[in-house]
Amino acid sequence: MQVTLKPIKSIDQAWSERAAIRQQSLTKPAGSLGVLEALAIQLAGHQGCECPSIVLPWISVFAADHGIAQQGVSAYPAVVTAEMVKNFSAGGAAITVLARAHQAAFEVVDVGVLADVAPLKNLVSNRVAAGTFDFSVQPAMTPDMLQSALHAGEQAVARALAAGADVFVGGEMGIGNTSSAAAMIAQLCAQPVAPLVGLGTGINAAQKAHKIVLIEQALQLHAAQMTNPMAVLRCVGGLEIAALVGAYFACAQHGLTMVIDGVIACAAALVVCQTAPQAQAWMVFGHRSVEPAQMAVFKALKAQPVLDLQMRLGEGSGAMMAVGVLKMACVLHQNMATFEQAGVSHGDES
Structure with a gap:
């Protein structure tokens, strides 16, 4: 199955270059702020200005x-x-505690919870179905279910853009979704299943062995249908993962920075990047999870996460922790004095 894509927005390289020049003029040894310098330069290209800022993070948790x-x-x-x-x-x-700490806009989007719990505060009801099918016996989604879930993600980004958000965090909640993520990543990275399966919510050794066998059998069952990344998503993914995919495509199309969370979000990001590689330029990978499948994604995309806090919660929590680092990168970039302003000699002056 193919998805019709709008063009990915180009990064403003001129502003990235101006931001890089500014970094060289700040009162510090060149490169001494490490990743913070690279983040400020990346965000400058995203926002089309020399000194980017993060004022309104937006969080959509898809369930x-x-x-x-x-x-x-x-x-x-x-x-x-x-x-x-x-x-x-x-x-x-x-994630809601972190949202308040960062004064972020927050919503939870029901795209396929078994029980309809609406109405609730901060809940967007965008139900596609009461969950996916059991992918160990049939494809997880029909084509129509997939399209509807993708659209739910696009709508979330539309709400973020309308509110003036300057960074998007996609979170997820769904019991069983580490099985989908491991299956997707194994297929998309052409890796064996067993090394990619972690403990998820805290399963025991017997449950883990059972999980591995189920995923291996499912990949064999659907092998003939999984001819492209979107087909992999449909066969073994989840509605909340599909919503993340739709949201990430929309962010890249509209030019909105997205901070990618843990292994579930990375499975979605991998689908996007394998379908439209230029979309990766709009991504910041927030943290390294303890789930082993995430490392396969980082290797495939040659990506480096901002943080490594040994987290495995999901919800967008690791990505939201990284938003704090992005904020500090912007503050330093904008507010540090230049050598000229401070009257400090450059290191290469004689």
């Missing part, structure tokens, strides 16, 4: 259930997805 969860691949029952949506709405989840 959906997975048919594969009935096979015992998670430490938690599927009902937890709906319970966590209620927790997001009430402001008690990690």
Whole structure:
């Protein structure tokens, strides 16, 4: 299955170059702020200015259930997805705490939770279905389900842009979604399944072995259909992962910085980058998860995460932690004195 794509917006290289020149003029040894310098330069190209800033981060957490969860691949029952949506709405989840700390706009988007929990505060009901099908016996989604989920992601970015957001964080919630992510990444990276499967929500050794076998069998079952990244997403992905894919495409098309979260978000980002490689220029990879499949994505995309805090929560939490680093990169870039302003001699002066 193919997706009709709008053109990816080009990075403003002229402003990136001006930002790089400014970095060389600040009162510090060249390169001494490391990744913070690169982030400021990247954001300058995104925002089309010499000194970028982050004023309004936007967070959309996409929630959906997975048919594969009935096979015992998670430490938690599927009902937890709906319970966590209620927790997001009430402001008690990690990502909502971080959203308040960063004065970010927050929403949770129901694209396929088993139980319809609407109406709730901060909830956008954009239900495609009551979860995916069990991908161990049939494709996870029909083509129409996939298209609807992609559109849900696009709509979230449209809301972010209308609000004036300057960075987009996509989060996810869905019991069973590490199984989808591992299956997608194994297929897209042509890697064996076993080394890519982690503990997810905290499964035991027997559950992990069972999870590996199910994914291996599913990839064999759907092999003939998985002829491109979008087909992989349809066969073994999730509705919330598809919504992330739609959101990431929209960010790249409209020129909105996106901070990518953990292994689930990285599976979505990999679909986007393999379909439209130029979209990666709009991505910042927020953190390294302890889930092993994420490392395969970093290797495939030659990407470096901003943080490594040994997190594996999802929700967009690791990406939101990285937004704080992006903010500091912008503040330093804009507010540090230049050598000329401070009357400080350059290191190469005799």
